[in-house]
Amino acid sequence: MRNLALHWKIIIGMVLGVAFGAVAAWAGWNDFVRDWIKPFGNVFLNLLKLIAVPLIIGSLIKGVTDLKDISKLSSMGARTLGIYIATTAIAVSIGLIAVNITQPGHFVSKETQERLNSTYASAATAKISDAEKEKSKSPLQPLVDMVPENVFGAASSNGNMLQVIFFVIFFGIGLILIPEESARPVVAFFSGLNDVVMKMVDLIMLAAPFGVFALLAALIVESPTPDIFVALLGYMGTVVAGLVFMVLVFYPTLVRIFAKKSPGFFLKGFAPAQLLAFSTSSSAATLPVSMERVKEHLGVHEDVASFVMPIGATVNMDGTALYQAVAAVFIAQAYGMDLSLGAQLGIILTATLASIGSAAVPGAGMVMLVIVLSQAGIPEAGLALILAVDRPLDMCRTVANVTSDATASMIVASSLGKLGEPKPENWGDSYRAGEV
Numbered sequence: 001m002r003n004l005a006l007h008w009k010i011i012i013g014m015v016l017g018v019a020f021g022a023v024a025a026w027a028g029w030n031d032f033v034r035d036w037i038k039p040f041g042n043v044f045l046n047l048l049k050l051i052a053v054p055l056i057i058g059s060l061i062k063g064v065t066d067l068k069d070i071s072k073l074s075s076m077g078a079r080t081l082g083i084y085i086a087t088t089a090i091a092v093s094i095g096l097i098a099v100n101i102t103q104p105g106h107f108v109s110k111e112t113q114e115r116l117n118s119t120y121a122s123a124a125t126a127k128i129s130d131a132e133k134e135k136s137k138s139p140l141q142p143l144v145d146m147v148p149e150n151v152f153g154a155a156s157s158n159g160n161m162l163q164v165i166f167f168v169i170f171f172g173i174g175l176i177l178i179p180e181e182s183a184r185p186v187v188a189f190f191s192g193l194n195d196v197v198m199k200m201v202d203l204i205m206l207a208a209p210f211g212v213f214a215l216l217a218a219l220i221v222e223s224p225t226p227d228i229f230v231a232l233l234g235y236m237g238t239v240v241a242g243l244v245f246m247v248l249v250f251y252p253t254l255v256r257i258f259a260k261k262s263p264g265f266f267l268k269g270f271a272p273a274q275l276l277a278f279s280t281s282s283s284a285a286t287l288p289v290s291m292e293r294v295k296e297h298l299g300v301h302e303d304v305a306s307f308v309m310p311i312g313a314t315v316n317m318d319g320t321a322l323y324q325a326v327a328a329v330f331i332a333q334a335y336g337m338d339l340s341l342g343a344q345l346g347i348i349l350t351a352t353l354a355s356i357g358s359a360a361v362p363g364a365g366m367v368m369l370v371i372v373l374s375q376a377g378i379p380e381a382g383l384a385l386i387l388a389v390d391r392p393l394d395m396c397r398t399v400a401n402v403t404s405d406a407t408a409s410m411i412v413a414s415s416l417g418k419l420g421e422p423k424p425e426n427w428g429d430s431y432r433a434g435e436v
Helices: 006-027 030-050 053-065 069-101 112-117 121-135 141-146 156-179 181-205 208-221 226-231 235-257 263-280 283-296 302-315 318-334 340-355 365-378 382-384 387-414 429-433
Strands: none
Touching: 006 030, 006 208, 006 263, 030 112, 030 141, 030 181, 030 208, 030 263, 030 283, 053 156, 053 181, 053 283, 053 302, 069 156, 069 302, 069 318, 069 340, 069 387, 121 181, 141 156, 156 181, 156 302, 181 283, 208 263, 226 318, 235 263, 235 318, 263 283, 283 302, 283 387, 302 387, 318 340, 318 365, 318 382, 318 387, 340 365, 365 382
16 A cells, blocks of 8 residues: 555545445445534544635745736736636636436426425525525626625635635735845745645645545445436436546646646646535635646646645636536426527536636535526526535535636746656655655
């Protein structure tokens, strides 16, 4: 085991977690898993979330100040946002094409629809209520929400990541504009902070195989009954097929064309972050590992990774956008609705914008889906049809979300001449050797 690469250890932990969860569910050990196994997974997840804000503060300030020029910052920002918007719109389009070909909603029987509606009615109502609060806001409210009135209050919650990023970039610009001798000690402090947090990532990842074991074992024993899964297999298969195409074909192709790196190099280098994203269902929790992989294993220069990855974890949700498109059309099909081309084009626009507004935490995309349904004239109550299988799909779409971030970082780095070779010695090698 000591000589295994990190991603293989995580895969083993995942497989054992699923197997143990299945045995526990069969043997009736559900309470044991919830009380004595799941807490270890929650501790691991909390450790990752714990360092998310310090990581963004340290790495983004260092990344911005390393540019030493505001024009370089604006150029990098324009390229990053352009790539994120383009890939998100393509992801929605892929989802719409897939769901229109497979038409899984037509296979949901009236009995299954009624059962799902009654079982998940209360949960759907809660999501709809949350979405109503979002819809009642001014069109410019996201702009207002992006600027915090208290930076310490913003930093107190991972849900306010965009506010933290705004302050940090603003702070970094201030550092660029003051004399270098005045900025030097401040930059040195945050550079040291970044190094410390990265070492904390090393320590946390020692527990990754055990953390994912606990998380997946708990997921299995808490899953809905198998017959509901069977009824929704068509919908799940469509979403997963679209996400697999994005992760294994679309993103590696972009890397090959624009970054001149092979798909094998890209997928192998980023695999541990993808596996962690699958286990945690959180782009924010995966961010420390994602940044480590793109810098140390994919060759992205630190100032690019420190800028592109935190922003991506906040606003770039390709997997969520694809899922929202498939879910909206699936619900419409289940209710016997025939969506026009105009309605589906509206879904592309709304899902793209809604995915940007989704928080980088588990389940946030479900709330934004209500807005997509409302815009297309699809009954919001249909949310109950898909709540049963949202958790496993949330895991899958988070993989696409973080893979898209890594793809964008490589493309931006290549366009700026800041994509090199991975370091010969890195924390993955230290991990295999049992060192820290």
